[in-house]
Amino acid sequence: MSASRRYSRVRQTLRWIAAIVLAVIAIAAVAIETGTLGTEGWGIAAHPYRGPVSDHFDGARFHTVPPTPRNTFGDLLQWQTHRTPDRWIDQPALTPNVPPQVDGARLRVTFINHASVLMQHRGLNILADPVYSEHAGPFGRFGPIRHTPPGIPFDALPRIDVIVLSHNHYDHFDMPTLKRLARRWPDAIVVTGLGNGAPLRAVGFRHVHETDWWQSVPLRNDVAVTAVPMRHWSERMPWNVNATLWEGFVFTSPDGPFLFAGDTSAGGQFMQIRQRFGPMRFAALPIGAYEPRWFMKRSHMSAEEAVDAAQALDAESVLGIHFGTFRLTDEGQFDPPRLFAQTVHRRGLPADAFRALQPGGEWDVPAEPPGIAHTVH
Template identity: 55%
Template sequence: MPRAARPIWLLNLLALLGRDAGYRGVPSDHFDGMRFRNLQPTPQKSLRELLKWQRERPRQTPWITLSPAPASPVATRVDGAELRVTYINHATVLLQLHGLNILTDPLWSQRASPFSFIGPRRHHPPGLSLEQLPPIDVILVSHNHYDHLDLGTLRQLAERFPAARVITGLGNGALIGTCGFAQVDELDWWQTLPLGEQLSLHGVPVQHWSARGRKDTNQTLWLGFVLDSPHGPLLFPGDSGLGPEFQLIRQRFGPLRFAALPIGAYEPRWFMRDHHMNPDDAVQAHQQLEAQTSMAIHFGTFHLTDEGQLDPPRALTRALAERGIEPQTFRAPAPGEQWTVPALLTEHV
């Protein structure tokens, strides 16, 4: 059966069994010909360590399902220096700038899982429905974990916006291509794609990992994205631990106009520290980037780790106060909340 015709459950099952090959290409400073690695090498947790976490994790307080908040009206398009950012849920953000509508790590499914009947379930509805989206031009997929690369959502988006251009890391294109998009581009770290006369997209390194099963670990690339324009650069990192990457991004692109920084899925620290920031780590990243405005993402939608449902935004408030950061520069939004982000105070060329 052609890959494009396979049902999603079969594609996910084949990935779990290690039947889908990863990226094959020329070795580099972060690719040995078979597997990718972080700039600052991080140990991969073993099955024994995973079982230790599950065995020793404290009793979990059940998460509650929250009611949807009314969504702000979404413009069809915005132009000029304007930037509108709508937080939808988890790592899904709608970026509107320079006449383009850009969607990050889209996830509308009820579970962040290879299966529809088991796995972390949704505890907050998306801030926008698929029907409320404006025409989508570009979709960014940071890596292949199920809470970031969701085939069910991607297939629905391909039906609604078949001309949308999908951009992802090396090795993810074939799987995303089964969803029906006309164009899927793969980027390496520090590669660039033009998106218009005033907008360019850059793949950037982040500290994370990839896998859809136990046998394909790090065989496809994880990355963040910088959208650069004369009004200041924007960063969407997907998922990341706190490593050297944020300082390198600042060195290359200058102070950031906007950053979407993950603050959830961080407990227990001995297990999560290398690949997921906690709120204090995210505040340090905000400082390293010299971000004018940061939005907290990746919290409160799916119960993935041991912190409580409301812990990340509370810990963010504490971390900002302890580090003397103006709280209005880094906030945690509600799903559906829309921000108009000013241009960088000192515009760059």
């Protein structure tokens, strides 16, 4: 065999190896979000939570109530080998949004991207599940790529007083972003689930609260935040599946409660939240990453299920989140907001109260109707 032919074969072999490595990275990054595999620990859940047994913790692992069966790796392979995902296109950057200061009873919400939301109320700037990396994956450099620029550039963020982190999947718990936030606002109050605190303290946050479901943390200006149950999971490595807790957050104030759900499948948790806190003034609910339903129904709500959740909450204003930034599943890029709006129209609900904003879109959420009492238990 000539040297040129040997060289050609070596090059071809290297190409195949590179293709296999990239395919493994891509599948594994999707698997993180779908709860079947983990590829990155790097300090997250390196020290899994240990504490008393409860109705959702067996002493080593957390689980939903009632427990939800997990998709298997075989399910993942079946989906990946038969999927026909919609082609996504990059969206142009919109005019950068620079949020103003918000005081008093006003509640101003800005959709940044995916599940990242800025909520401003009573002088507090609350940042939920911030993700500014180009990829939803290891180191912010691998995995699903961003198709939509953040609606608020990082350097245009206002002073951040509170950060809430719903769970440790890459598209919600982005360590490169959190490191940047810790350098700029180390005294921000960070609230997250049990077991997630170590990496946050390691990057420099000074006020980290690891919360169990229904546990509250006082903030400032008569505002508090309570962790509430959601139907999801956590994972960064195969050996720490559900080693840390996932949750949503209800913020309570004299002006009425509002909810950031993070990531969840459908379930009775929304009625529980309604029973404890009363009708929600506002709720941010996930509407994307739901196809194929046979695989995703255990992990993510469809747009129609999000409207069901809003009605169970008696939510007066609802923002659809968790769509349009990273292609995680098989629905079309623009399907979630379209189906969300169609469901609202079909049920005769007020369209102006159910919104799926473009990144950078702002919403001055109306004050609750007078006479509604909210009680925290």
